[in-house]
Amino acid sequence: MLRRPVFSATELGRLKGEALAQIAQARDDPDSAAEREFGRTIYPAGHALRPRTFDEAEEAIRQITREDLVGFHDHQYGPDGLILVLAGNLTADQVRQAIETRLGAWPRNSLSEPPPTLDVPLQTAAVRSLIPLPDKSQTAILWGHAGGLRRSDPDFYAAQVMNLVLGGGGALNSRLGTVIRDELGLAYTVESFFDAGWYPGPFAVALGTNPGNAKQAIETMLREVRRLRERGISRRERDEAVAYLTGRFPLRLETNSGMADVLWAMEFYRLGADYLDRYGDYYRAVTLAQANDAALKHLHPDRGTLVVAGTDPGAIDR
Numbered sequence: 001m002l003r004r005p006v007f008s009a010t011e012l013g014r015l016k017g018e019a020l021a022q023i024a025q026a027r028d029d030p031d032s033a034a035e036r037e038f039g040r041t042i043y044p045a046g047h048a049l050r051p052r053t054f055d056e057a058e059e060a061i062r063q064i065t066r067e068d069l070v071g072f073h074d075h076q077y078g079p080d081g082l083i084l085v086l087a088g089n090l091t092a093d094q095v096r097q098a099i100e101t102r103l104g105a106w107p108r109n110s111l112s113e114p115p116p117t118l119d120v121p122l123q124t125a126a127v128r129s130l131i132p133l134p135d136k137s138q139t140a141i142l143w144g145h146a147g148g149l150r151r152s153d154p155d156f157y158a159a160q161v162m163n164l165v166l167g168g169g170g171a172l173n174s175r176l177g178t179v180i181r182d183e184l185g186l187a188y189t190v191e192s193f194f195d196a197g198w199y200p201g202p203f204a205v206a207l208g209t210n211p212g213n214a215k216q217a218i219e220t221m222l223r224e225v226r227r228l229r230e231r232g233i234s235r236r237e238r239d240e241a242v243a244y245l246t247g248r249f250p251l252r253l254e255t256n257s258g259m260a261d262v263l264w265a266m267e268f269y270r271l272g273a274d275y276l277d278r279y280g281d282y283y284r285a286v287t288l289a290q291a292n293d294a295a296l297k298h299l300h301p302d303r304g305t306l307v308v309a310g311t312d313p314g315a316i317d318r
Contacts, residue, residue, distance in 0.1 A: 002077070003106055007069045019061050027054050030140035031208070033131050034309040038142040041127055041305045042202045048118055049199065078109025083267045087260040118199050120146040123303055130316075131309035138188065139211045139310030141218060144204030145300050149196040151269045157282045158290040159194055159298055164241040165233045165291075166225070167192035167205060173240065175224050176205065186217040194298070198269075203298060214308060215316040222301055229299045232292035241291075246280040 026032035036051050043050035052060060082103075086095055122145060149159055160168065167176030167190055176190045189208040195201025205225070209217045233241075252258040253276075266275045308316060 003103070005069075005073060007066050007073075009066055012064070012066055012069070016061050016064065020058060023054055023058055023061075028133060030131075030133055030136055030138060030309040031206075033133060034140040034142045034307045037129050037131060037309070038144070038202075038204065038305060038307045041129060041307070042123075042144070042146050043120060047120070048116065049120070075111045076109070076113070078112050079103060079106045080108050080112050081114070083264060085260045085264045085267070087256040087263065115198060120148075120200055120202070122146045122148070122300060123305065126303060127305040129305070129307045130313035131307065132313060133310050136211070136310040139209050139214045139308060139313065141207040141209060141214060141221075141309075142204055142307045143207075143218070143221065143304050144202050145304045146200075147194055147196065147203040147298060148200050149194050149203070149298055150200050151196050151198070151265075153196070155290065155294050155297070156196060158286045158294040159196070160245065161238060161241045161283065161286045162228075162233060162291045162294045162298075163192055163194055163203075164244065165237045166228050175228065176221060179224055180207070180217055180220050184216070184220065186213040186220060190217075190221070211311045211315060214310075214313070215318075218306065218308075218316060225299055225301045229295045229301060232295060233288070235288050238286070238288050238291055242283045242286065245283045249279050 026036070036054070039049075039051040040053070051057075084099065149156060165175060167174040174190075174192075176192060180187045180190050187207045187209045190205070192203070192205040194203050205221055207217055207221065252262060262276070265271065266273070272278070
């Protein structure tokens with residue numbers, strides 16, 4: 001299937017129908033609408049990572065042909081740079097024999113190209129976008145900005161520690177979770193995250209609120225982001241974040257799929273063969289000063305994009 005896919009016309013038609021149905025559903029979903037608009041604001045026109053509008057995406061899907069799939073496969077697929085991860089009751093000899101039998105004669109693809117280097121400029125001023133979606137009980141809010149953080153960057157671990165204190169992973173003891181959700185009751189959900197991968201994705205805070213609480217939730221969120229950036233985190237917060245990040249890691253390795261995910265990331269991001277042994281050391285080595293430096297470098301509360309999707313998003317102006 002990997003080397004000689006059929007690309008059945010029947011299957012293509014079915015999958016295109018499913019994709020179109022998903023887009024139709026996403027149009028009326030506050031979270032999906034906010035996420036797409038946020039991406040279209042973060043990434044400038046012409047950028048390879050800028051998402052299409054719903055209309056553009058539908059038209060692109062309708063136009064895909066079997067020949068397009070065949071051409072893409074011929075151009076991009078091959079053993080060059082292939083990462084194959086297996087986790088389970090296997091031996092190295094079994095795996096080696098299976099790979100050699102099935103993929104050993106697969107020739108290198110002289111047409112394939114490596115992924116390009118794509119940077120994302122930080123916008124120079126605040127941007128706001130309101131998306132009316134009538135009769136929604138929950139308003140989706142996304143706030144953030146372009147980020148310069150890649151998974152391979154030296155300050156990745158410091159940024160993760162800082163972000164966990166702010167609101168990362170939906171942790172119950174995060175500042176945003178404690179203030180916005182627990183103390184003030186302004187949001188059902190709140191989470192902050194860095195989309196740091198091969199490319200430097202955005203930093204964002206996502207909230208789900210009652211429409212009547214959206215304005216106060218946004219104001220409180222921005223106040224907490226500014227406070228963390230200006231005053232930093234405490235040593236206790238740093239220690240608790242490191243304990244959480246190192247303590248949950250072994251849980252990811254308890255299943256075959258979890259182990260495979262980690263092994264794939266080790267190879268893809270070139271983390272080193274000793275990453276499993278050194279994972280905890282990377283986080284324990286983060287100093288308080290490094291975590292606070294990450295806040296100054298990667299949080300820009302006055303240059304963010306705000307997207308509000310749901311019933312009467314303009315209420316944030318009243």
